[in-house]
Amino acid sequence: MKHNWALILVAFLFLVSCTPKVPKRYIQPDELEDILVEYHLAKSLATHDDDANESADVLQLLYMKAVLQKYGYTQADFDSSMVYYYTNAERFEDIYERVAERLENQALVLGATEGEMGQYASLDNNGDTANVWTERRTLSLMPVAPYDKWTFTINGDTTYRNGDRFLMRFMSDYVFQDGSKNTVLYVAVTYDNDTTITRNIHFSSSGLTQLHIPEYEKANVKQIRGFFYLKGDKDRSTTTRLLFIDNIQLVRFHKERLEINDEIEKDSLSSDSL
Template identity: 40%
Template structure:
C-alpha cells in the first residue's frame, strides 16, 4: 500500500513539473506557425534573388516579398518582431524550429523547379569501390548568431578504407534568412596527412549558394584525419537581438574519391566554386577550432 502511495506521489510530482514547464506565451507566434512563416520567408528571399526585375534593387523586392509573407499569415511586422525578441532570448527553441525548416528546404526547392541534380549532387552516393560519402553528421545544419549555435565542427578519423592519393570534397547548400545585417558564413575543410602536414581549404559564403571545398592527398602520403567547421560571422560582435538571423546549411556531403575513381569530377567542368587547399607543415597533430578561427582571421 505504501509502495502504491509512493508511486502515485511521484506521478503527481512529475505531472506538476510538466504542467509548470514554461511554454510559448500566447501573444508570441507559436512554433508551428513560426516554422511555416520561416519556410515562406526562405521562398520569398529566393524569389527576390531570382527575379530579373529585382537585379538593381534586391533589398526593396526582398522587403516587398517578405511583407507579402506576413500578410499571407495574417501577422503584422510588429507581431513578428516582438516574437523574434522572445525567441532571441530562447535560441534553443528557435534552433529546434529551424531544424525542421532546414529538413524541408530541399523538398521546397524541388517544388519550385530546381533540378534533382542541383539539390542532390552526390546525394545518392553511399559506397562503392572508389567513391564513398563519409559524412557522419546531420545533412542539415542550422546556425544562429548566439553561441554555441553559431559554430558546427566535425572530425572524421581515417580508417583502413582510405588510400594514398585520396581526394576529399565537401559539398553543401546554404540559405540565409536575415532581416538586416551582414550575411557571412565561413566553411573550412582540413586534412591531416600521415606525415602530420595539413592541407586546408576555406570559403566564405552568403545568400543562397552551392559551395564546394576540395583537399587532395596530392603527395600520396595517406590521410590520417579530416576536420572542418561551419561558422556564422556575427558581424564583429554587433548583434541586434530583435531581428531574424538564421543560416541554413543543407545537403551536406563529404565525398572521398580514391585516386583511380572514375566518378571523380573534373574541376574545369565544375559549375560551382571549387576552393583550392593550402598546405602547411604542422608540428601539432590536431586542429582546434581556435586555430581554424585564427586561420579565418588571417585569410581576411
C-alpha cells in the same frame, strides 16, 4: 504496480508543467515553423522566375512580408519573436530541424534545384566516389555566441586511400534584414603521418557553395575536422539575421589507380603480339 504507474504519471505531468512555454506575445513554434517553410518554398519558386526584376535582397523581404500577412503578423511581430528566439536558440534549432525535414521531403531544400545538389545525392559511404559526411545535414546559425559557430569531426577508416581528394558542398540561405553577411567554412584534413592540409572559404550569398580539398599521396586520412562560423557585427542588432545551411555533403574521390590500368594495357599488348 498501479501505485508505481500513478507515481510515473504524476512525475511526467510535473515535468510537462515545468517546461517553459513561449510567451503568447511571440509567434509560437508551430506557426513559426509553418511560416519558415512557406517562406523558403516561395523563395525557391521565385528563383526560377525569369521575369523578376528586383534584387535578391528586396525579393527576400517581399516574400517574408507576404507570408507574414497570410498568418496575420507584421514584420515587427516577426522581429520581436526572433529576438526572443535569439536568447532561446535551442528552441529555434529544434524548429528549423523540422523545417528542413519538411523542405527535404518536397525536394526544395532552401531553394536548391535537383540539378544543383542531385549529382551526389544518391551516394553512400562506399565506392570510388562516396559521400562520407556523417554529421548532421542541417543547421542554423545566428550572429550571437555561442550560436554563431558549429564544429564537426569525421574520423577516417579503412575505406580511405592515399591520394583521396574531397569536395564539401552545401546549400545556404541568408535571412538578413541588414548588416554584412560573411560566413567562414574551415576544413582541416589530418593524415596518419601527422601532416595537416587546411582549406577555408568565405561565402556571403545564398545558394550552392563548394570547397575543394586536394589529394595528398603520402599518407591516409586520419581525421577531417572543421567549422562554420557566422561573423557578426560588433553591435548586438535586434533585427533578423539568420543563416540556414542544409544538404551538407562531403564527397570523397579515390584517385584512379593508373598503375593497374598500365598493367592491363601491357597484358593486352603481350596478348596481341602472340
